[in-house]
Amino acid sequence: MNTLGRIFRVSVFGESHGRGVGVVLDGVRPGLPLTVNDFSEDIRRRASGAFGTTQRREEDIPEILSGVYKGYTTGAPLTILFVNRDTDSDDYAQFKDTPRPGHADFTASVKWLDFNDPAGSGHFSGRLTLPIVAAGVVAKKMLMASVSAELTEVGGVPRSEAGQEALPDGSIREAATDAEIWNDVLQEAVNQGDSLGGIVECTVNNLPAGLGEPFFDSVESLISHAIFAIPGVRGIEFGDGFKAARMKGSQHNDPFVEVREGVALPLKNGAGGINGGLSNGCPIKFRVAFKPTSSIAKAQQTFNFTEGKMTSLRIGGRHDVCFALRTPVIVEAMTAIVLADLTAML
Amino acid sequence: MNTLGRIFRVSVFGESHGRGVGVVLDGVRPGLPLTVNDFSEDIRRRASGAFGTTQRREEDIPEILSGVYKGYTTGAPLTILFVNRDTDSDDYAQFKDTPRPGHADFTASVKWLDFNDPAGSGHFSGRLTLPIVAAGVVAKKMLMASVSAELTEVGGVPRSEAGQEALPDGSIREAATDAEIWNDVLQEAVNQGDSLGGIVECTVNNLPAGLGEPFFDSVESLISHAIFAIPGVRGIEFGDGFKAARMKGSQHNDPFVEVREGVALPLKNGAGGINGGLSNGCPIKFRVAFKPTSSIAKAQQTFNFTEGKMTSLRIGGRHDVCFALRTPVIVEAMTAIVLADLTAML
Amino acid sequence: MNTLGRIFRVSVFGESHGRGVGVVLDGVRPGLPLTVNDFSEDIRRRASGAFGTTQRREEDIPEILSGVYKGYTTGAPLTILFVNRDTDSDDYAQFKDTPRPGHADFTASVKWLDFNDPAGSGHFSGRLTLPIVAAGVVAKKMLMASVSAELTEVGGVPRSEAGQEALPDGSIREAATDAEIWNDVLQEAVNQGDSLGGIVECTVNNLPAGLGEPFFDSVESLISHAIFAIPGVRGIEFGDGFKAARMKGSQHNDPFVEVREGVALPLKNGAGGINGGLSNGCPIKFRVAFKPTSSIAKAQQTFNFTEGKMTSLRIGGRHDVCFALRTPVIVEAMTAIVLADLTAML
Amino acid sequence: MNTLGRIFRVSVFGESHGRGVGVVLDGVRPGLPLTVNDFSEDIRRRASGAFGTTQRREEDIPEILSGVYKGYTTGAPLTILFVNRDTDSDDYAQFKDTPRPGHADFTASVKWLDFNDPAGSGHFSGRLTLPIVAAGVVAKKMLMASVSAELTEVGGVPRSEAGQEALPDGSIREAATDAEIWNDVLQEAVNQGDSLGGIVECTVNNLPAGLGEPFFDSVESLISHAIFAIPGVRGIEFGDGFKAARMKGSQHNDPFVEVREGVALPLKNGAGGINGGLSNGCPIKFRVAFKPTSSIAKAQQTFNFTEGKMTSLRIGGRHDVCFALRTPVIVEAMTAIVLADLTAML
Secondary structure: OOEEOOOOEEEEEEOOOOOEEEEEEEOOOOOOEOOHHHHHHHHHHHHOOOOOOOOOOOOOOEEEEEOEEOOEEOOOOEEEEEEOOOOOOOOOOHHHHOOOOOOOHHHHHHHOOOOOOOHHHHHHOHHHHHHHHHHHHHHHHHOOOEEEEEEEEEOOEEHHHOOEEEOOOOOEEEOOOHHHHHHHHHHHHHHHOOOOOEEEEEEEEOOOOOOOEOOOEOHHHHHHHHHOOOOOEEEEEEOOHHHHHHOEHHHHOOOEEEEEOOEEEEOOOOOOOEEOOEEOOOOEEEEEEEOOOOOOOOOEEEEEOOOOEEEEEOOOOOOOOOHHHHHHHHHHHHHHHHHHHHHHOO | OOEEOOOOEEEEEEOOOOOEEEEEEEOOOOOOEOOHHHHHHHHHHHHOOOOOOOOOOOOOOOEEEEOEEOOEEOOOOEEEEEEOOOOOOOOOOHHHHOOOOOOOHHHHHHHOOOOOOOHHHHHHOHHHHHHHHHHHHHHHHHOOOEEEEEEEEEOOEEHHHOOEEEOOOOOEEEOOOHHHHHHHHHHHHHHHOOOEOEEEEEEEEOOOOOOOEOOOEOHHHHHHHHHOOOOOEEEEEEOOHHHHHHOOHHHHOOOEEEEEOOEEEEOOOOOOOEEOOEEOOOOEEEEEEEOOOOOOOOOEEEEEOOOOEEEEEOOOOOOOOOHHHHHHHHHHHHHHHHHHHHHHOO | OOEEOOOOEEEEEEOOOOOEEEEEEEOOOOOOEOOHHHHHHHHHHHHOOOOOOOOOOOOOOEEEEEOEEOOEEOOOOEEEEEEOOOOOOOOOOHHHHOOOOOOOHHHHHHHOOOOOOOHHHHHHOHHHHHHHHHHHHHHHHHOOOEEEEEEEEEOOEEHHHOOEEEOOOOOEEEOOOHHHHHHHHHHHHHHHOOOEOEEEEEEEEOOOOOOOEOOOEOHHHHHHHHHOOOOOEEEEEEOOHHHHHHOEHHHHOOOEEEEEOOEEEEOOOOOOOEEOOEEOOOOEEEEEEEOOOOOOOOOEEEEEOOOOEEEEEOOOOOOOOOHHHHHHHHHHHHHHHHHHHHHHOO | OOEEOOOOEEEEEEOOOOOEEEEEEEOOOOOOEOOHHHHHHHHHHHHOOOOOOOOOOOOOOEEEEEOEEOOEEOOOOEEEEEEOOOOOOOOOOHHHHOOOOOOOHHHHHHHOOOOOOOHHHHHHOHHHHHHHHHHHHHHHHHOOOEEEEEEEEEOOEEHHHOOEEEOOOOOEEEOOOHHHHHHHHHHHHHHHOOOEOEEEEEEEEOOOOOOOEOOOEOHHHHHHHHHOOOOOEEEEEEOOHHHHHHOEHHHHOOOEEEEEOOEEEEOOOOOOOEEOOEEOOOOEEEEEEEOOOOOOOOOEEEEEOOOOEEEEEOOOOOOOOOHHHHOHHHHHHHHHHHHHHHHHOO
């Protein structure tokens, strides 16, 4: 359904090329200072504009329709609307007949009996992540913890190559920036009319121990639930992740060690900050795999279900070469939303 | 919380060494034939008894407390209880002071203010997966689709080595069985007092297209939510999974091709049977990474929080060397539970 | 919380004098024809304009922000916004210090730590029933059943006095209209600066038997839950209602009688169409008591919590003399919302 | 559904003549002292045994299956089972063909396709209120507030006649007890093979202000939802209730008055302790109307749906003459359950 959460509840609505996209937040703590400017930075991060993303020509400006009075949240539902302005006139209706590989065109038509709005992928558009980012801004304000996500890999090229570089004299300098590192692989994809995926890593610091609601609402359950709502996610792993399946217990378990007189912490964080589904006080750590963007300029095979024949499809118009570039702030938002709800249950 | 689902709802209760463990199922379709014998096979699969699992000395016999009348489900809540019989007398209370690395001892004590039942890990025991398996039996009866999971890797040793073997004359014969293949790595772990993890792959066939409830209840969201409630899960990936992050769109997208006059299907299944969060008619495919079992005989460092000093811990008693061996039927159960609920919403 | 329902889900937001009030509907059946004109009649009924209600000077025009494409519902969330235009500048902030008797001024300030929006009662305004009425219009389209509510009493004056009148020659004529009957009691209240309550009776016809979800979601439970969300409701009774407490079983029970060869129906409807919490195929019948409107011009005692002293309060501005006059369409809407959700669960 | 609540969640299961009836409580606060003896008094009150109630020949003994460790609640789900022992062998199956007027026989057969368990009314039996009473015992322990309900009327005879009596010398003495007052009307119903209803009044003291969750979860909404799940409820009213519909605003509004220096309270409690759906610090007050018990010995008309003909039905066996006599403790339990959940959300 279009609502997530038990106490802090996020409901999204809207279509890519309709009147707008938005979100209603229920259970917002009263008294949080909030203005439209608070959303700017995260909206900018999502818009990206990095080489490899479509720059939608409109600026995304949130309108607060309810729930804020004289600059503070009231406790009543907080509604944020982003009016769509840049909705081009491409004929998306063709995608009902001729579904784009990797898109929801086919499945949405089955589910909603062909009444779904196809324009710009309608309610299945990546644009729905914009109100999610807005919800994340509010969620972050409700948390003592800090949530931070970043890309660690694009098109198979890891960020670690960027990071830092040791010079001959032993000093360290910042090596190529991500933009520099990933420029080549992105350019190659653009030239080929193809697209790329990526991997995002998220870290949550300063989260208290004991969050999570057994049996079904483990911290991993709730985070993965929210993360898999982001279009294009193919996998998630916590702590040592899939590698843990190949470790021995003696390697994977995190021993408790005394860090100062009478205070003990896990020595390492193979569990990603979670034991038995409950936060353990270590940073929450997880990685998310994003598939390559579905829309590509390169010709693909598909089927015209109306005419009953094969056809070759090239998807025109502007589209991201790598949607993953936009996703760290979306992953942050989803994580903050989940944790704000869990915290409210304590 | 201890309930999962909207229409078909599963609530678990119980502790490992208390009176028993059980489950209440709400929203069961009336008229399903059901007897205690229907549970035997899946309970047996979970008990495993394979080399590398603890054979609990009791037999797990379900008692149906409600919801069945003259051999058929009634529509009223279906309650299944497994009375605990084999509850040894180890002093688990020590683990409140001296939490076992990788277990919920520490986090449960924080969450529940030291009132949690520590015996056999209490409500956080893997034994809670027994009523889940029972719920899965009922869920499978509600589904037209078939759900099937199997181990593909134990302790880093893939099953593919088992599978089949080409003989010199070009013929194919069944190679070593899993038990044979994994015997060595399991024996080695036993000898070392250590434990192993594994990877489970799950496939759902004959699921109709259009299941899933946008925006937050994508099929992946609901399945991953349920799967991460199983103790010891570290990761999940659908279709091409993490590999998708390194593919091009033209490689990962599943083109539609005509399979016979006027009928088209995706040519391959990189999406794992899901587009835009909705089932697309292909088999659902996902892989789950299980960490090595937390309890090991080998000495581990931990901290005695009461006395405020480091200590070395060897965990005695019977415990699985590889809990993952038991998990395919649990993964099946969780998946069937989720799909029965989604199907009820159609 | 601000959401009602499990499958067909209604979320309201907004404040009386903020940007607007609105509603997000999730789980709307795709393919319902819907235009803004469909809302006109029910909005008009709620606006009332009858003698005894405040005529807000703005016209309430719904904007459909999402969920409709080319005149049909899509299946995606349907969002309807009513922009506020007629928001006068009275100093409602005083009511935080000096709460109006019978209003939420005091309780909202306690709950939301004085951050609540006081203007026009903010989120606690009767204006929130406007999006409810809009949701009801959609819910009615989803139902085969017909829902109809009407006032049967205002200020203690029953409608039965209106109804019909027998003439000396034995013929029947329509007696005074409601407006005529209730004009006197309304005029008297206006003259006194006072307010009136009323009673609404609701009937649902053509509802199938078997609706309702034991144990907790009896039809009465769900309807009363929704009805008590309407501001000013003090009581609800089904079928024979409170009178049933004074009847014998032999009087109150509804015997089944044969109405034609092999077909039986309850002879009467003391149960209000519900047995064991489930609809029985008879019309659902219930009555709702509305208290007199809280805002009155007449002086009332209250306390200035900031200055710590008693004060006399006369509430100025426009306000209904009898909010109950507006409520039949609101009762209908709430009932239709509940039944659309219950029907979706069948 | 068979679960109520968001944080403190109550799930009931069982049938009247099956293995037993029970309840799973989720979200119980850890650390509450709890033994089976804690349930005795409320179970006794429900069993009643008063003249006019069936004394079931078994004693109702709760078994705590989970959630309690060494005498304290743990935080894990608390499961309580009442095994059925006194299940007579009457042929209830006939009521599928020949539904008893006022019972769920007909509606349950429609809903559950004739698979429902008819024995002793199965899941629709008043016996399901036994686990509710047990849940109420736990809920009361979680509350600072006190919840107390009592019968004020039986068969139309008000308790006020009982109450107190002024003697000629001006002193006051307890007049006839309820048992004395109601003995005549109960005896008369017994003699006639008929049944009686009654009215229960409930008061909640020491509840903090600010409870309730706008818009849909007003205190009245949640309480009425729970109360209408009790079999036989026909109406509920808060504060002045239906009488409020006939009062003027100046009469019904509760003015705030200074009770001591700087402290103000509502002068009276026409609102029943609730303004704008939120508790206001005054006692919560409401009245519940119970219909006369459906089962009567007196002959009633009904229809044999299998044979397609009218028949006369006398319901044999033991049954309450006035189920309402048992209900005060059930009303208390439901109210405490709702308030424990609301309090957990603060």
